[in-house]
Amino acid sequence: MLMSKNCVSLVKHHKWIRPEGHDTGIKVFNCITKNKEPLIVKNKNFVTWYTCGPTVYDSSHIGHASCFMKLDIIQRILKQYFNLNLVTVMNITDVDDKIINRSNASKVPVQELTQRYEKEFWKDIEELDISKPDVILRVTENIEIIKNCIEKLMKCKKAYQAENGTIYFDVGAYSNYGKLQNISSENPEHEHEYKKSSMDFALWKSAKSGEVYWESPWGNGRPGWHIECSALASHIFGPEIDIHAGGIDLRFPHHENEEAQSCALHCKTQWVNYWIHTGHLHLKDSEKMSKSLKNTMSVSSLLANTTPQTFRMACLMSHYRKHMEFSPEFMATASTNLQNYINFIDTCKNYLNGLITVDVDNNAMEQLVQDSAEIIYGALTDDFNTPLVVKTLNKLVSAVNITLHSSKTHSSVSKSVNVVVILNLVLRTLNMLGLDLSYKKHSESxxxxxxxxxxxxxxxxxxxxxxxxxxxxxxxxxxxxxxxxxxxxxxxxxxxxxxxxxxx
Structure with missing residues (x-):
């Protein structure tokens, strides 16, 4: 990461800069322009993707699971449908205020605590059949990288050390703050005792007595949350990232602060070209699911009553940007959809094996395939509209079922090749989205x-x-x-x- 020592603010207005490179043909919602913009990647041979990972101080709940599931679905679409070589990176926050507080309260050492919950997180990910990232970076294993970034921000006058020993990013020295989300002007009555501005945020927190710490040129301490992701992502991908993803609750302040400090660090007006944010998971007639509201459900509790594939179907039925309502009724609908696909696959195979003999209108079937494939393509290029894909598959399955279950039988041994084409389209689309409805072994043998x-x-x-x-x-x-x-x-x-x- 090269940068000028005389780094200065480069922009005055909040604008999104359309990148140069390979146009994927996909349009993605842009939180800066508030419009769907063409997804243009810097290099057509590989696409860079960074995801904010978990802070491992407690068990994950299904709100977290829905976020990672929806991001997994988008990644599968990019890789398997659009044939993009996606390189994925995720961080693990294993030092943080919440971790230290939990460690003190439970009298369990920080490292033992974080290792336990990180192991549990990856177990949940595996059981939900969510793909692991290509690169995993733990904060505690990369402290020197983070300190180097802070030092560079200090040298270019974008950060300062306060009287309490903490290093803060100077929002006032960066003129493009508030790019991802409209931020009201600060209230002078809420000025922080040590900060220049209440909007300034910590890059390096001065160590308190008894807390875990690392040595640094500014005294013993530990990194702030926001600088961790900027430093680790920049270490792998450099001064520009195609896609950065996380839950909608991270857009501000976390992603806003990441963008600000990274642009200052690299002397760029734009660090991330596309931000992807997933909506919250809500309980029926309730607020979002969160630990602070004490209304969470663990992944293990979820899987005691439903299957990973049913949960994935539920995530597919709700657009990734929208809030997802978790209820018994919604999950029952997801389960019914899956069973309908399984029954459809069985019906097609029975037809092809001669157990069902009906007349098939080949022209109508051919048109059905063409129309469905076009709608699916249009949906996936339109901000990954998976609910429309599911709706299209449901209509396709229903139309074919009506034909194959009709009373117009025949004695000819000839088969419609279009039934095979439709079956392949359904299976290929479901597999691409992470749903494998092929035969599962019911025993070890x-x-x-x-x-x-x-x-x-x-x-x-x-x-x-x-x-x-x-x-x-x-x-x-x-x-x-x-x-x-x-x-x-x-x-x-x-x-x-x-x-x-x-x-x-």
Missing amino acids: GSDFVEIMNILNDFRQNVRQLGISKKDQQLLEMCDTVRHNLKNSGIILKDHGKVSSWST
Whole structure:
């Protein structure tokens, strides 16, 4: 990171500068212009992405999980749909006021506390099938990098040391503050005792008695929260980042302060080209989910009552920028959507295997594929509109189901290739979004399970045909009982005339 010692403020107005480079064809909401802007990346061979990671002083809740899930969905879209080589970096804040307070209250050493909750965080991420970042940077392992950035800000007169020993960023020496969010003028009655301005923020906090600290040219202390992300992101990506992401609650002051100090550090008018912020998760008829409101639900509690795929579907059904309402009804809808897709896949396979014989209008099917694919492309290029993608898939599945379950049967062995095309479109889109609805093994020996189910299905099929031929109601009721009991175990039996099939 090279910078001039005579670094000065370069801008007077809050403007977003459209970057030069490769136009991805995607439009993303821009919190500075308040419009959707073309996503242009500096280098078409790779895209830089930085995410603000967790402060590991407590267990994560599903509000955190929804943020990381939605960012994971966007990353998958960029990588798998638009074929962009995305390089992702995340920090872990393992020293902070909250961590120190929790350590003191629980009488657990800081390092032991942070290691415990970081391990729990990654376990949650894995169980939710959220991809881990390519690079993970812990604050305590990169203190020298952070101190170097603070020293450079001191040299270019963008930071100062107050009487209490703390180093503050001088907002008054930077003329483009308030870029990401409108900020009202400060009230002189709330001036801080040691700061030049109440808006100045700490880069290096002077150590208090008994607290963890590191040595520095300005005395013993530890880094402030905002400088951590700026220093670590700049260390990996340099003076410019394509995408910086986090929850909407981080836009101010965290991201605002990151942008200000990083622009000052690199003598640039723009450090991050695109900010992506996810909406809050709300409980039904309640405020946002947060630890301060004491209304949180842990990830483990969530997964005790639902599946990771159902939670992902719920996140897909709500736009990443919008607040997401978490309720039993909403989760039930997400679960129903998933089951409809599973049933659709099974129906298509039964058609292709000859268990369902119907006339298919190839021209109508071909048009359906074309229209659906175009809508999906338009939705994903329009600020990652996943709710529209889900709606489009639902309509597509419904239309094909109506055809395949119609009474217009035929005896021809020919099959419509468009059913295969539609099935592939649905599977490919769901897989790209992180939903794998392919067959899951129900035991360690998956092949044994399949073999056993085939034997059971064939036996029930023969018993059912015997009951039909002899008009034996008792045999037919027994077959229905087997089907009902297997459904309770997640296995679906379907009868197609004289033939039966099963699916999970």
